Amino acid sequence: MKTDVLIIGGGPAGAASAMFLIEQGIKPVILEAHEFPRYHIGESMTGAAGQVVRELGLEAEMFRAGHPVKHGITFYGPNGTSSWFVPVAARDQQGQLCAQTAWQVRRSSFDKMLLDAAVARGATLLRGKALTPIVQDGVVRGAQVRMQDGGVQSIHSEMLLDCSGQGTWLANQGGVTGPKYLGAYDKQIAIFSQVSGAICDQGSTPDMQKGNTLLFYRSKYHWAWFIPLDDETVSVGVVLPAAYFRSKGESKRDFLLRELHELNPELKRRLPEIKLVEDVHAIPNYSHQVKNFGGKGFLCVGDAHRFIDPIFSFGMAGALREAQFAAPAVAAYLGGAGRDLANPFARHQLFCEKGIDIMEDVIDTFWEYPVAFGFCVQDRYPDLMVDMFAGRVYEHEGQPSAVLHAFRDLLRRREERERAYLEPNMDSYSIPIGSRYHPERAAIWEADASTGLTEAWMRMNVAEAPAMA
Ligand SMILES: Cc1cc2nc3c(=O)[nH]c(=O)nc-3n(C[C@H](O)[C@H](O)[C@H](O)COP(=O)(O)OP(=O)(O)OC[C@H]3O[C@@H](n4cnc5c(N)ncnc54)[C@H](O)[C@@H]3O)c2cc1C
CATH class of the missing domain: 3.50.50.60 (FAD/NAD(P)-binding domain)
Structure with missing residues (x-):
């Protein structure tokens, strides 16, 4: 053919x-x-x-x-009482933020x-x-x-x-x-399922809409999501270091059920009873x-x-x-x-990498400097952060925004990024910090492979194609 x-x-x-x-x-x-x-x-x-x-x-x-309409994300701090909301918004033809939704x-x-x-x-x-x-x-x-x-x-x-x-x-x-x-996040594991009977918001303002994403923070690299999928069903997942999961010695299911009630008080309030309506899945090394x-x-x-x-x-x-x-x-x-x-495709490749580098800088700043990150979201650069959360990152290729400069300065990677983009050898723009490659991480991959986690994930995603084995 x-x-x-x-x-x-x-x-x-x-x-x-x-x-x-x-x-x-x-x-x-x-x-x-x-x-x-x-x-x-x-x-x-x-x-x-x-x-x-x-x-x-x-x-x-x-x-x-x-599909539920998403008006934004609410992010809950570790005690479940403090939170911040970021709306889904678009940019109009004049470049002004305007109300928009996603799904x-x-x-x-x-x-x-x-x-x-x-x-x-x-x-x-x-x-x-x-x-x-x-x-x-x-x-x-x-x-x-x-x-x-x-x-x-x-x-x-x-x-x-x-x-x-x-x-x-x-x-x-x-x-x-x-x-x-x-x-860097290959040491993490995500364990997730879907539940019925969860308490969703029911308000009329954008931050209280039923279809919004809720994120719950416990500590660095330890968090949970809550994503309504229809009137009955909510996708829930916990993400944390794989070593912590292993240290508990629990099955995926027991681990998820316990974490959903221990990770954050606000998440527990929203799941008075946990009725799983989907298998429990796990993805390590993503x-x-x-x-x-x-x-x-x-x-x-x-x-x-x-x-x-x-x-x-x-x-x-x-x-x-x-x-x-x-x-x-x-x-x-x-x-x-x-x-x-x-x-x-060298130009296309570099263009795409620059966009994902911005996503990486946003994520890395969140994990490394959560207080500064929260300040940028709520006080210093709320509008620019709406763009970041929307994933409007490729637009910044020629002119990184002020908040991106701030993040790169915090991460001490502004110059490396700029220098790397000028370097025609595509293999040289890796920055040895943040989520970039560290040779020693190969050992972690091996360790997870030996516990079967990596293998299970590969099986689930590739080799398990029915009737193709
Ligand atoms: C824990 C976790 C939570 C996430 N949550 C979100 C979220 O809330 N929102 C979000 O936007 N993203 C999220 N993502 C990321 C999202 O899942 C992916 O970015 C997205 O699915 C990528 O789409 P894709 O088409 O590149 O790959 P996929 O959606 O994985 O599609 C790849 C397809 O290729 C097929 N395939 C693979 N190998 C072969 C082969 N050899 N031959 C033929 N077919 C093959 C597979 O069957 C599959 O259908 C999450 C990821 C993880 C790990």
Whole structure:
């Protein structure tokens, strides 16, 4: 089989890439290992993610599907009495903040809706699992694929988009992308499920809306989320150091149930009885970065090359926006642009990295300097922080905002960032602080692998594709 563009993975990055490519006149093939709908984590949208959904023309469909409307995030301090609220807001044509909303999504139905929309617009969906890339003379030319019926097929492409999420399919093959590094938050573990009967807000002001995200802080790297998914169901999860989880010696379920009542008094109040209505899932080691994620005939989009930390729900915003940015770059490449360059996607790659670096700086400042961070949100830069929480980070490429400068100064990484972006060697812009690569972290990954945590996660995400084993 031959196609101009082969997309590996039909999650938000893959489906949105397909729809944006179709707008460019390119009809791709999407290869997805799982039958949709399937469970997936990542349920709260930032303003930027909601905006991409609107630009894809899916707003009416989102309301029709009844996804809860999110007006903002309330963040509770450790005692559960102090809190701050950040609204979802957009920027109007004059650059002024204006009221806007996003959605909370049950990912099984949202991802299916996106994938169905991509197919309805002209993408071809194949059920199967990518095995190995086809590489000829240093150019990626497609993939060997195990199809749903068990047969192995070659799909040849001019361009391959790896949208395989945390499975980081292409990076795991070795030799095509640069190396995959672990981020600082790889020591964390997230344990989560869904509950019924939780107490949601019921007010009329934006900060008291039922569909808002609630975050609960206990201590550094120890927090919980509360994300309403419909009138009955709330997604709840706790995130903390994996070593703490192991030290408790509890099953995932017992651990989650206890933590939900111990982590923060306000969270306990909202869960008078904990009725789980979904399996308990766990994800360790989610923080990673793939170097040189674009090249001749290939590009990684979304989690397939980088994910930092779930605290501010940046994941889908990054995946959807990268999909939007990738489409014109891919169209240009198919039209012949950059074929003579060592990396035809170097500019796109750096642009994406700069955006995610901003997300990283926001997250790192929150963990390292929570008091200063809270001051920036509430007093010093409330409007600029609304942009940050919305995930409007790519807009700052040419001119970092005052709050970003402040964060980088606190983190002592302003000069490194600026110097690194001037450095044409893409492998040299890693900064050895924050969530960047530390060689010694490789040992932690090994340790988690030996406890089965990493293995379990890889199984859940990649190898477990039904009927493909
Ligand atoms: C604990 C946690 C909480 C999170 N909470 C949020 C949140 O509230 N909001 C938010 O925006 N983000 C959140 N995220 C991040 C979010 O889940 C991801 O950023 C988002 O799903 C990325 O989309 P994607 O399309 O890149 O990858 P995915 O959504 O993972 O999609 C990848 C797809 O590729 C398929 N695939 C993988 N390998 C292959 C293969 N070899 N062949 C064929 N198909 C393959 C998979 O089956 C999957 O369907 C969270 C992440 C974690 C870890």
